[in-house]
Amino acid sequence: MLEKVRERLVSLGIALSNEPSSTDGFLLSFAVKKTTDHINNQTNLDAIPQGLESVAIDMAVGEFLFTKKSMGLLDVSSLDFSSVVKQVQDGDTNVEYAVDAKFSPEQKFESFIVYLQHNEVDFVRYRVLTW
Template sequence: MLEAVKERIKSLGITVSSEPGNPDEYMLQFSIDKVTDHIKTQTNLSAIPVPLHHIAIDMVVGEFLLMKKSMGQLTIDGLDFGLVAKTIQDGDTTVTFAIDKDNLTPEASFNAFIDYLRHDSFDFIAYRVLTW
């Protein structure tokens, strides 16, 4: 699944370094394990069904991009998604960061795309089995 995830990320115009010991490799593998465990838990199956394979890949990419963005390590086409200070107060040092998902800014559009990639557990209902 790792190679399929890398290809999907590459298709979005994002490069992932394949150097040994690269933190991206660990984050990708962690995201794969997290999504795989989530799908198996939601469906009560021991493996991801073939029809959910592409959904799993998108979910991994969404998790990876969200992690990178949350850590301020994601820049795409000149857009820096680091936190932007909305208000700064000098006395008693107050800083408020601007986070507005209702606005149609490039960041809000990117957030909507990440939400799309991460899917919902609703996609797993057809594959869910009961356990006793």
């Protein structure tokens, strides 16, 4: 999963250090482990189901970016949100995202992190009861 998380970060325009001993490498490994443990604990499964793989990847990316920002290692103003879809319409349902110029890079980043971190509704289908 670590490699898929790296690919997702690169696809979002986030540059990563290729040094295995770098801060990025440690934070990324930690984010993947934390996300995997969280999903396994919530579902009572030993492995992440295939249906939750993309959710796990996004959650790990969100955890990584949130941690980097919290540590002062990420300049939010340098991130490019211009490629983010502004509006999605399906039939009579219309969703508009907060990517207008009136929102600061910080607000755009916070919205993106919330989107990436998902909520536990995604886990319900995969939960297993234990005694």
